[in-house]
Amino acid sequence: MNKKSVPAPSLKEACVQAAREVIAEHGVESLSMRDVARKLAISHQAPYRHFESRDHLLAEIMRRCFADFARHLDGRPRTGQPEADLEAMGHAYLAYAREKPLEYRLMFGTPWPEPAQHPELVQHAVHAFDLLRESLRALHRDQPDAPAHVDRQALFIWSTLHGMASITQADVMQHLQLAPGVEPALAGDVMARIGLGLGLPCEVRAA
Structure with a gap:
């Protein structure tokens, strides 16, 4: 050739x-x-x-995925109300996972190349997580243990959304024989339960 x-x-x-x-x-x-x-x-x-290597190429691809993911989260509609903005971020997260499954799997389902050799990958990944932290900080400005509280809640939200995003992409979903109306309402139900776990007002959880 x-x-x-x-x-x-x-x-x-x-x-x-x-x-x-x-x-x-x-x-x-x-x-x-x-x-x-x-x-x-x-x-x-x-x-x-x-x-330099296959890992350097993979790190560049993953870096771009995290940068695109952060732009997507940051571009969500803003209302100035912390609870509503946090919910909008949750829906934006799920939409990204649904619309860009390859990028999502690369970010969260692929072993990383050696992080010490790829600081830009780490930087962009942490930035995406920091967007979630920023939304939560707006809810806890007056709490003395706000940093630790925010981190715990951020990990709770992330793990919940990741679980939903992952399972809805799994082949098993088409065989579960879910009751009518369950799957279309799943995102709203999960967001409401996250709100319950965070102790948000009822009117926010029902939104």
Whole structure:
């Protein structure tokens, strides 16, 4: 096969896109620099011009996923009311997981490359979590133990939403024979139960 030449400015983006296609087709375990080069019909050494290793390429893809996820959460509608804004973030989280399942699995279902070698990946991942913390801080400004309280609640919310997002994407869902109306109301029900767990006002939980 004749190897083609990809212009240097676009080679990095071409490698990222090809890697995403390999992951989508065969899973992240199958990702290799050789497969990326083969998909682009370029020299096996060409991807190394921008990425030191397969893990560096994967880290860049995951970094972009977390950055996109944070933009999605940050772009949710704002009302200025902490409870309503927190609920909107929850719905935005679930919408992202539903609309971008590949990106969601890469962020939360893929073993990370060595974090010490990829500080930008860590930075973007923590930023996404900090958006949830910021929403909760608005609810607990007057509490002396607010930092620890916020962290506990943030982990509670995250684990609940992640559980729902993961199970609704699982193949088993289509075999559960749920009662009519349960699945369409699931997101609202979960958000209401999160509100109950946080001790939010009843009118917020029923929204």
